[in-house]
């Protein structure tokens with residue numbers, strides 16, 4: 001899973017990125033601290049996987065990963081070349097989701113590029129720039145596809161018709177995700193790499209000590225069928241520098257129940273409608289992989305390895321908690337908790353799957 005981080009300069013994008021990745025990207029209280037994109041891959045900590053690994057005696061834990069890409073801030077008029085322009089958006093064209101960081105904290109020492117803190121206005125400003133960037137690329141693509149359509153290519157004709165509707169929607173302020181692709185051009189959205197076709201997760205960068213998304217941001221997210229989480233990027237990045245038990249103690253003192261990062265990752269999985277399954281064995285690695293909700297055991301096998309998928313005979317499946325409670329595979333089998341399933345089995349979140357080849 002790849003996630004691109006957008007927002008105004010000084011919104012806290014790199015601070016959040018560092019908290020997520022511990023990658024040590026440069027942050028600063030001036031606009032355009034980030035110029036070149038920062039990219040880092042992080043393992044998603046999953047306690048269930050740790051318990052499974054312990055139960056079956058795995059040699060190593062291999063978590064699912066997410067790649068985060070932190071780019072320069074967008075300013076009003078970026079599409080017309082203001083600030084650093086919008087070319088750096090190309091770095092996040094191929095991501096699966098957008099994480100939109102919105103400044104909601106009121107720390108006086110951090111200048112706001114518009115000179116005031118107004119989360120909803122900021123969101124609209126950024127979204128206007130994303131629409132403008134998509135309009136530019138949709139117009140370019142439309143020109144190319146129109147030429148192809150002249151030769152009578154049916155796919156190109158369907159894509160052209162779709163792009164015409166896309167250009168019209170973008171021009172009137174509607175995102176690409178609101179223009180469904182017709183049957184004849186199913187692949188067209190993928191080829192456009194539109195930013196406004198991606199699901200959005202709003203991160204409200206709030207004052208420390210709060211963990212509520214400001215109402216206007218929450219409402220905006222709801223209307224857009226997006227998700228929103230409140231995080232203090234600064235607190236999370238400071239906690240990220242502590243040892244795990246120190247951080248837990250600090251969280252207790254600050255009254256933050258669950259790690260903001262955990263909530264963010266959780267929300268990203270929900271946003272993308274992903275679930276997690278595990279594979280684990282004695283003296284082998286214990287691994288977590290995500291699949292879309294509703295995926296079959298056969299698709300899950302493909303996430304593990306192409307060869308394993310090709311050789312799929314059956315799957316042995318047990319819920320992670322059943323496995324842990326039983327104390328191992330043999331006991332789980334004796335209790336009738338370990339089931340044999342075929343390729344078509346629909347994977348459930350938290351399944352531990354052994355693919356038999």
Ligand SMILES: Nc1nc2c(ncn2[C@@H]2O[C@H](COP(=O)(O)OP(=O)(O)OP(=O)(O)O)[C@@H](O)[C@H]2O)c(=O)[nH]1
Nearest residue numbers: 009010011012013014015028032033034073107234
């Ligand atoms: N008080 C407070 N300050 C924060 C918070 N998050 C970020 N900051 C500060 O805001 C400033 C800007 O943060 P950055 O993470 O560099 O912002 P950015 O969005 O990456 O900015 P550009 O790279 O310039 O686009 C830094 O001085 C941070 O320490 C927060 O949650 N609370």
Ligand SMILES: [Mg+2]
Nearest residue numbers: 013014033034
């Ligand atoms: Mg930055």
